[in-house]
Amino acid sequence: MENPFNTEQTKPKRSTLLSVFLVLTFIGSGLNFITNGYIALSFENVISQIEEVADDDALASMATLLERYVEMMEKAGAGYYGLLTLLALASIVGAALMWRLNKLGFHFYASAQVIMLFLPMVYGLVKFPDVFGTLITAIFIFVYARELKMFAPKTQEN
Numbered sequence: 001m002e003n004p005f006n007t008e009q010t011k012p013k014r015s016t017l018l019s020v021f022l023v024l025t026f027i028g029s030g031l032n033f034i035t036n037g038y039i040a041l042s043f044e045n046v047i048s049q050i051e052e053v054a055d056d057d058a059l060a061s062m063a064t065l066l067e068r069y070v071e072m073m074e075k076a077g078a079g080y081y082g083l084l085t086l087l088a089l090a091s092i093v094g095a096a097l098m099w100r101l102n103k104l105g106f107h108f109y110a111s112a113q114v115i116m117l118f119l120p121m122v123y124g125l126v127k128f129p130d131v132f133g134t135l136i137t138a139i140f141i142f143v144y145a146r147e148l149k150m151f152a153p154k155t156q157e158n
Helices: 016-041 043-055 057-076 078-099 103-122 131-150
Strands: none
Touching (some): 016 043, 016 131, 043 057, 057 078, 078 103, 103 131
16 A cells, blocks of 8 residues: 655656657767767868769769769868767757756757757758758657656756
8 A cells, every 4th residue: 555645756757758769869869979070070081082982983973962062061161060069969968868857958959959950051051951850850859848748847856
């Protein structure tokens, strides 16, 4: 029989859905962090590697696409990829906080993801946000927003 005078609050538990989405966030944002960090730190080397691949006769059909990609990268610059790296890190921090059921994590994550959607427009790389990226971001933010009710309320002890 349960003690009705028990004043201890039970800790909220993370749902399976939240856990799955957070693991996916750790994977996706972790890969973004590594990839964009590498590009930012070795920008000129990455561009020369892509140009070498574009010059390969076996990949002649992709040469135009690779040349356009290099043009876009040069237009954006290393700073763009550095900023993407920091935003991916903010997403990871947000996911880590949400893993601990801290509501602040949702705000870190959602803010970083929305900024990442519009950053290519700010840099003049595209005119509209990527439809697929927008859809995925919206799904993740929606799921996390729905799960906020289970997050621990802020108390003096937290």
